[in-house]
Amino acid sequence: MRRFAQLFESLDRTASTSAKRDAMAAYFADAPAEDAAWAVYVLGGGKLKRTASSTELRVALADETGFADWLIDDSYQHVGDLAETISLMLPTVDDSGEDTPLHVWMEARLPALGRLESGERIEQLREWWRPLSREQVFLLNKLLTGSLRVGVSHRLVVQALAQWAALPTDLMAHRLSGTWKPGADVFRALAGPERDDEHAGERPYPFFLASPLEHEVETLGDVDPWVAEWKWDGIRAQLMRRAEGALIWSRGEERLDGRFPELEIAAASLPDRCVIDGEILAWAPDEAHPLLFAALQKRIGKLKPGAKLLAETPVRLMAYDLLELDGVDLRERPLSERRALLGTLLEGRGPTLMVSPSIPATDWASLALIRGESRERRTEGLMLKRLDSPYRVGRKRGDWWKWKVEPYTVDAVLLYAQPGHGRRSGLFTDYTFGVWDGDTLVPVAKAYSGLDDTEIGKLDRWIRANTIDRFGPVRSVQPTHVFELAFEAIQASGRHKAGVAVRFPRILRWRTDLAIRDADKLDDLRRLAAS
């Protein structure tokens, strides 16, 4: 793992994406294929099933160092990362022992750890830590507990591999899509010459992602070359019809097989070798609009939904693109042609498989008017796509735009704060906000983003100086500061103290011009949720 630790260090040390790409490409060229395969997996965000709980890690650290539990907790709160806290608290050793290759850790050691009894596992962890350098302890803990974030996007890993293999990045993205099982042969195959049947098999096509429209819609020019569709609030998915049956891939490239049997049944009647891109939505029969996202969430969580859930919350696939038909990759064809083929393919298969209707418009102004109906139609706004656009790979600006409706906003008071993680560790950056219910402030939303570094620093100092009470890492503060929050949706919720739940809350601005009495009232939010 020493070589991987060196790669990690060089990635962690630079903010330059080209330097990171070069470092990874050099590593891929240099490292043994069986280790490089796991590096691709881990850097791309892949993780093994968690084999040790954070409690076990803490116990092992306490046993190994003799530090009190509370001191370990205080240190963890300060660092914001358990893997790192452990690496900093263990005694340092010089890194001269024998090296255990990355693939041995991933294929043999970590899986074996999961099979031990808890007590043995704690002993094993201590034994593993002892000869390792601080960097390797950190990496080992990260591999044990979850993802390793090193400022490297999946896309950058793809680019580095493409650079190493001297192949186009889009092809590399496709070769890595879906479930990628690390192994020496699989890694070497990434660099193989392009074949005609690249797209056959179970791997999904890399998704084409739209960009948010940040300028006036008129800047897109004439409306004629564009088609508008609703921006559905569901799960983006690829439905693949293969000889063995139907496969469903999420946008996160995870298999959703079994979760949506009605889609798989409907797909069984599709011709073999076709691939549809669309949005899975929960939609009650004979309703004009989809159910709220919360209804769909019940389905996502269920690996094998029962008859009752299937009846209460049926889903459908709102299809908007056709990537493959009769085994032919259609991605280079214009959208107008793909949509026409999709319409023919799905004729008579509604409502379970239906085409997302295009919204006719002769000018932007009338589209803007229609966009105003988004909320009552339970959509997030409009999608604008160029009729002649190919189906690209990843987020490429220019052809596909999401034109979302303006968010809801609320003025709320800062009530609680707790330290953030990663680059915000040690700073109070995770905030809870409340609104007035009579003469008390009740918490309604948590938000983490929206302030700049200067504001975060200022607020952090203020929180430290104005803490009223502490509950573990959480501090309650004197209600003083008002913030304008934005959110996408609101609905009644029995699980939340305030009786409402907001979706995607974030901070728009620090309202230094408002006093806490100017904050909004819970009744206003309840009314919004009811409407």
Next chain:
Amino acid sequence: MDTELLLPRPEGLYCPAGDFYIDPMHPVPRAVVTHAHGDHARSGSGLYHVARAGGGLMRERLGATSDIREFEYGETFTLGDAKLSLHPSGHVLGAAQIRIEGRGLVAVVSGDYKRDPDPTCLPFEPVPCDVFVTESTFGLPIYRWPPMSQVIDGMLAWLDDCTTRGVPAVLFCYALGKAQRILAELALRTDRTVHLHGAMVRLVEAYRDAGVRMVDTQPVSESARGKDFAGELIMAPPSAAGSPWMKRFAKASTGFASGWMQVRGARRRRGYDRGFIVSDHADWRGLVKSVEDCGAKRIYVTHGDGEALIRHLREKGHDARPLRSLGRMPDERSSEEGD
């Protein structure tokens, strides 16, 4: 009563027995100053008492017209009913712990200190006492300083890498103490010239005048306009980061030398390319060791919130308390100042 020797007041830490303040934040008639950093040495007081080794730096900071009395380390002097002496704290050149004897008690105010070796100043001297006042800037066991030789290895490797890539290496660090310590450590390993930001020049000269051996330095302002700094090491205070002054060093790789660089999140948040763990404060082990070495009956903790250190010391059987339990005084440091 401890408050007869140490009484926190709005102006700073006051000694009633001797009628003087330690590191006052506002002008007072009589001050004893531990070291020359800006948050400890403030101008405007009537009379200053400092360690002779730091006299030059103090005059630099407090102004040549200030009334400054210098004492050798260990030399005894009297203020009011208190007998005082100054002892090395190992923090920066001339930094002192203050031993105060009076009313049947011995108190030591250690100021800022460290236990790691530093070629620019005398090492921390454990002073037996009844009452010990300690800082706790880095009061968690995650702070454990690596050997300086290892840090210098990292810096030289970074410089080599910058040379290969043909870019300047700009290292940010405190202008007083940290900069000179690094220059002195570099002198043991290399003879390359280091370029200095203007804010460091006079302080480096003050250290040279005090006999500290450092690598050759050259003010950036004296380099020809348009000089290529590729592969050169430039040192600057953190305030220069992101300022127009940086325009001379296009594509520079940036580093920051600070104890805070121990934590990855803090390193990434600051946005420097490289973090070097160098601190002039004690790490956790240094704090605990110093408390044990001085054998004090009571320990007062200041700077940083100190809660973890206090609890840890209490669990080990020490009578440790926050200094603010004796009275309120402003701690004007924000959470991450002092490094």
